[in-house]
Ligand code: SF4
C-alpha cells in the first residue's frame with residue numbers, strides 16, 4: 255500500500271487513539287491497577303504486607319486499632335497481595351487514574367482501619383478482624399461467624415473448642 259492510499263484509508267477510518275483526557279478511555283476489565291482494601295473482610299494476618307515485593311503495604315498498630323496503608327506510587331501492580339489474601343480483603347481494581355501533582359504524591363494512599371472492639375466474653379480490647387474460618391470443619395453458620403467475630407482471639411479459640419465438643 256503506497257502512502258497516498260494509506261493516507262486516504264486513515265482519513266476514512268478516523269483516529270485510532272483515545273481522546274483521553276478530553277474524552278473517555280476504554281479500560282480492559284482485567285487491567286491490573288489500583289489496590290483496594292476492605293477492613294471488614296480482613297483477618298489481620300498481614301500476609302499481604304509480607305509478600306508485597308515493593309514494600310507498598312504497611313499495617314500499623316494505633317490506639318484506635320490497626321491501620322492499613324498501600325502507597326499507589328510504590329505499588330508495581332503485580333497482584334501478589336490479592337493472590338495470597340485469604341479473604342480477598344485486598345483486591346486489585348482496574349482503576350488506573352493515578353495521575354497527580356508532585357505535591358500530592360504522599361496522598362496517593364489506600365487507607366483503612368481495622369478498629370478495636372471489646373470482647374463480648376471477657377471484656378478485653380481486641381481488633382475487630384474477620385475470623386479465619388475457611389479451614390474450619392464443619393463450616394460455621396453466619397450466626398456462628400458473628401458470634402466468633404465479637405470475641406478476642408483467646409475467646410475465639412475457646413468458642414471453637416466448645417463447638418467441637420458440643
Ligand atoms: S488484607 Fe488479606 S492478606 Fe492482608 S492482612 Fe487482611 S486478610 Fe491478611
Ligand code: SF4
Nearest residue numbers: 306329330332333335
Ligand atoms: S499489587 Fe504487588 S506491589 Fe502492589 S501492593 Fe500488591 S503485592 Fe504490593
